[in-house]
Amino acid sequence: MSIKKTASAVWEGGIKDGEGRVSAQSGVLKDVPYSFAKRFEDAPGSNPEELIxxxxxxxxxxxxxxIMGEAGLTPERISTEASVSLTQDDDGFSITAIHLTTRVKSPGADAAAFEEAANKAKEGCPVSRLLNAEITLDAALES
Structure with missing residues (x-):
């Protein structure tokens, strides 16, 4: 099975004075603005790291x-926060780490089975595996 979803971005202007807009196929994001200030200076608005x-x-x-369901555990509520670290070195900017914090309500769940399920999810969810994905590019200039 192969599923494809699309998202798009349009950027206009220079890096510091320009602004972009991101949209998603589902419509949940439609022309959401992002800019240098939103990304690097904590101005209100979105940025790529937040979306990741x-x-x-x-x-x-x-x-x-x-995974919890497969292990016979019943989650009533899973609440997860991802903290994305963007760092700069001599080669430029890189996303160097993502820290997941999750809190799960699952009455009667065995702690060891839950920890095993959480580690499997951390390693196996498609976004966690993204850095091992093949990346392709179709680039063209428009006149």
Missing amino acids: GAAHAGCFSMALSL
């Missing part, structure tokens, strides 16, 4: 629900 964090928290939570 939201995707990772959501994906991890779904994977954990699946």
Whole structure:
């Protein structure tokens, strides 16, 4: 099975004075603005790291629900926060770490079985595996 989802970004202007907009196929994001100030100066608005964090928290939570269910554990509520670290070195900026914090309500769940399920979800959710994905590019200039 192969599923494809799309998202898009449009950037206009220079790096510091320009602004971009991101949209998603589902419509949940539609022309959401982002800019240098929103990304690097804590101005209100979105940025790529925040969107990656939201995707990772959501994906991890779904994977954990699946794995817990397969282990006979019933999650009533899974709440996950992803903290994405963007750092700069001599080679430029890189996302160097994502820290997941999850709190799960699952009455009667065995602690060891839960810990095993959480680790499996951390390693196996598609967004966690993203860094091992093949990345392809179709680039063209428009006149």
